[in-house]
Amino acid sequence: MTSAFTSLPEPRYPDPSDAPALRWGVIAPGGIAADFTDALHKHTRQRVVAAGSRTAERAAAFAAAHGVDRSYGSYEQLVSDADVDVVYVASPHTQHTEHALLAIAAGKHVLIEKPMAVTAADAQLIADAARAAGVFAMEAMWTRYLPQTDIVRQLLDDGAFGDVRVVTADFGGSARFDPASRLFDPALAGGALLDLGVYVVSWASFALGSPASVIATGSLAPTGVDEQVALILSSATGAQALLSTGLRAGTPSLATISGSTGRVETDSPFWSASGVRFYDGDGRLAAHWVDPYGRPHREGMSYEAAALARYVTEGLTDSPLQPLDEAIATLATLDEARRQVGVADLGVGSSEGR
Missing domain, CATH: 3.40.50.720 (NAD(P)-binding Rossmann-like Domain)
Known part of the structure; x- marks a missing residue:
């Protein structure tokens, strides 16, 4: 092959x-x-x-x-x-x-x-x-704007993975419980899903589009915000995304896309510049791309700013890589997941800086 x-x-x-x-x-x-x-x-x-x-x-x-x-x-x-x-x-x-x-x-x-x-x-x-x-x-x-994501995007657009069937992503961190912190305060819309889960749901949207169904299960912190959540998102074609996020345990922060003719597995963490491994349909490692550019962690935010500058200069009013409608759909998925795990109040608060 x-x-x-x-x-x-x-x-x-x-x-x-x-x-x-x-x-x-x-x-x-x-x-x-x-x-x-x-x-x-x-x-x-x-x-x-x-x-x-x-x-x-x-x-x-x-x-x-x-x-x-x-x-x-x-x-x-x-x-x-x-x-x-x-x-x-x-x-x-x-x-x-x-x-x-x-x-x-x-x-x-x-x-x-x-x-x-x-x-x-x-x-x-x-x-x-x-x-x-x-x-x-x-x-x-x-x-969405990292070089490694653009490689995966081009392969998805070319159909290199075949019929995409399974997508996975996790992002969990270990945070000491503090009811006054923004992570655990319901008045500040705390919880894992809005802080870290947005990354994993966005990855699923990148690979599969908006889900046709959402199944979420998890646990709440004593303050009532979502503390740990697992999600199954299903597409209209039956493909699934298996996602997890949480605030009480650090997880590998890996993401995959698997199809009938190949798969991609990111290095850790998937949400910033790292690397990607590509496997053929027989499961053999075909290539391992490691980010060579030296813009680690939040230095990678320079890519999104550069993309915005190009779009504005071109006269666009929406990102072609993640349109506003897709960002809204991702939040709709998070809304439903929070509802299913029992978050009672979306919350409104006042605090500055993160």
Whole structure:
């Protein structure tokens, strides 16, 4: 049997510095905003030119630490900055809808940290507003824009795996139970599914599309948020995705796609730059691609920013690699999984930075 994987396609956008330069504003200068800003400045020609916080002191400290020109003590001031082309919404997900709508109303393009919102209905509000305003909006599912994902995408598009039947992914972390932390606080929409599970459900969507049925089982933390969840997502053709996520035990963070003529298995972790192994239909290892580019962990967020810059420059208002409708469908799956495991309240809260 001739393997389709002996000569792998090349990643189409391996260098994020090739993307056009945009000027970014950051809402909520916490840990993920810091990593995003540093990744942009290290690996792209784009620049974060403004940071906004609820306090002028926090915004100024972030700006000084990360080479940002201007800082503002309110989000309204940030989105009103005429020199900002696009706003990165880095606040906790309970605030994504409010902050994305604020930026869109100011005519700014938006990149919204995952999950795009707490519920599919809220994500739809963002999508509707962006489309009405004619601005670009995208969920920051950075895994979709990694070079390794582009190799797998090209092979999927070419039918190299044949009839895809089984998809797997896991992402679990070990977190000490703290009822006041964002992970376990229902008022902040805590729980495994919205924090880590969005990655595994998005991987299944990447391989199979939106599911025709969702089966979820799991356990709740004492605060009522989902603590550990296993999912079976079935497609209209009968293909299945077997997924798991949780907050109390670290798991390998591996993902696979298996079809009638071959399969792919990622290295760990699948959600950031690592590597991929390709097996032919007889189960023989045909190729092992290891990321050579030196942008590990959250430095890989530079790829999603580069993709957004290309799309905006091309006049697009939606990502061709993960359209808004797909991000909304992923949240609909998470909505249903949370309902099935017994999460009682989606929650609304207020906290800044992650």
